Amino acid sequence: xxxxLQKIIARxxxxxxxxxxxxxxxxxxxxxGVVVSELGAKADPERDRVEAAGQVxxxxxxxxxxxxxxxxxVVSTMSDPEGRATLRHLLRGLSxxxxxxxxLDYAASGLVLLTTDGELADRIFKNSARMPxxxxxxxxxxxxxxxxxxxxxxxxxKLRLLRAPGSxxxxxxxxxxxxxxxxxxxxxxxxxxxxxxxxxxxxxxVKFGPLDLGDLEEGRYRSLEPAEVERLRQAIARxxxxxxxxxxxxxxxxxxxxxxxxAPGQMASNRTAPGISPSRTAPGQTLPTSRGPxxxxxxxxxxxxxxxxxxxxEMLPAPQAPGHHPRRRNAPSQPPxxxxxxxxxxxxxxxxxxxx
Numbered sequence: 001x002x003x004x005l006q007k008i009i010a011r012x013x014x015x016x017x018x019x020x021x022x023x024x025x026x027x028x029x030x031x032x033g034v035v036v037s038e039l040g041a042k043a044d045p046e047r048d049r050v051e052a053a054g055q056v057x058x059x060x061x062x063x064x065x066x067x068x069x070x071x072x073x074v075v076s077t078m079s080d081p082e083g084r085a086t087l088r089h090l091l092r093g094l095s096x097x098x099x100x101x102x103x104l105d106y107a108a109s110g111l112v113l114l115t116t117d118g119e120l121a122d123r124i125f126k127n128s129a130r131m132p133x134x135x136x137x138x139x140x141x142x143x144x145x146x147x148x149x150x151x152x153x154x155x156x157x158k159l160r161l162l163r164a165p166g167s168x169x170x171x172x173x174x175x176x177x178x179x180x181x182x183x184x185x186x187x188x189x190x191x192x193x194x195x196x197x198x199x200x201x202x203x204x205x206v207k208f209g210p211l212d213l214g215d216l217e218e219g220r221y222r223s224l225e226p227a228e229v230e231r232l233r234q235a236i237a238r239x240x241x242x243x244x245x246x247x248x249x250x251x252x253x254x255x256x257x258x259x260x261x262x263a264p265g266q267m268a269s270n271r272t273a274p275g276i277s278p279s280r281t282a283p284g285q286t287l288p289t290s291r292g293p294x295x296x297x298x299x300x301x302x303x304x305x306x307x308x309x310x311x312x313x314e315m316l317p318a319p320q321a322p323g324h325h326p327r328r329r330n331a332p333s334q335p336p337x338x339x340x341x342x343x344x345x346x347x348x349x350x351x352x353x354x355x356x
Contacts, residue, residue: 001044001046002042002043002044003042003043003044003045004039004040004041004042005020005024005029005031005036005041005042005043005050005052006020006021006024006039007118007119008043008045008050008057009023009029009050009052009057009118010118010119010121010122011057011059011117011118011119012050012052012055012056012057012058012059012097012118014052014053014055014057014097014118015052015053015099015118016099016118016121016122016125017118017119017121017122018122018125020052020118021039023052023053024036024037024038024039024041025037025039028052028053028054029050029051029052030050030051031043031048031049031050031051032048032049033049045057045059063115063116063117063120064094064098064115064116064117064223065113065114065115065117065223065224065228065229065232066091066094066098066113066114066115066221066222066223066224067111067112067113067114067211067213067216067221067222067223067224068087068090068091068100068111068112068113068114068220068221069109069110069111069112069213069216069217069218069219069220069221070087070090070104070108070109070110070111070112070219071109071218071219072106072107072108072109072202073085073106073107074086074087074089074090074106075087075106076100076102076103076104076106076112077100077103078099078100084106087100087112087114090219090221091114091221094221097116098114098115098116099114099115099116099121100112100113100114101113101114101115101120101121101124101125102124102125102128104205105203107203108135108203108204108205109202109203109204109205109218110135110136110203110204110205110206110213111205111206111207111208111211111213112205113208113211114221120232120233120236123236123240124236126240127236127239127240127242130182130239130242131182131208131209131235131236131239132180132181132182132207132209133180133181133182133205133207133208133209134178134179134180134181134205134206134207135178135179135180135181135203135204135205135206136162136176136177136178136179136203136204136206137176137177137178137179137189137200137202137203137204138174138175138176138177138200138201138202138203139174139175139177139193139198139199139200139201140174140197140198140199140201141173141174141197141198142173142174142175143159143177143196143198147196147198150196151192151193151196154188154192155188155189155192155193156181156182156188157179157180157181157189158179158180159177159178159179160177160178161175161177161178162175162176162177162178174201209232209235209236210228210231210232210234210235211224211228211232
């Protein structure tokens, strides 16, 4: 039966479907020795030999599902170019093809899901935002009731004081809180608490969907029970049917334009006074605005004339003949008076020079 290459690669545990698509685009996938770079390509896993990133995509006998209690300051990947500690150092005894589903912050600790089932991992990636997650968070200082009411809608989370064994208790200076996130980001919680002068000191994930960390020791892992895997599949199916919520668009704030003639703190306004219509104002009547008093309009100065010179009204140019334009080169010119010639146009003289 023909199947898509990314599905075959993900089921083999080499990479997730999304990562398998990147391998196909980059030309790292071969089918029977031929490089395939098209995403829609298919192959028969029973007859064809599929290789991805140098590994043969063989059908695993049974998919594995594991739960890990990640310590803090460990990268939640299988390799790190900076040389930091990764999950591979904690997964001793497991065969290849295991990869984490999602990521946990470098400074955070707690529950991490690992599997060899690429198809299930891809479904979790697409619906992880709609699967509830529970964290234990240690803050700097104790939150008041008013601060709790304020941070809940901002972070879109449910917070309550933690009274579990081993916590600081309700009277501690820096108590622990239980935070439930659903369709929200962890960085939104951190920024909201930091803005209220209660930064996050420690964070630990204890639940992911129906999976519970329980009393698993830090740095240890265990296999999931068949009942836990079934509850996880049911939770993913519910998340896929849930409506997708999109964040509200931020409304643009209207800021009135300030005019250069306005006084400090005074803005321009195009609104008219009540009962006055702009098209029915009396002659000379001005509409009230917030620009302040209107400045008198400056008029041109009368031209200074000397004795014997005509008045400004008499200095206007005389009307010209039809078709005359002073800026056109081919404009008709007035003939010179008798006995006078224009420079350069004298008879028998070139360039206005006198004859010998």
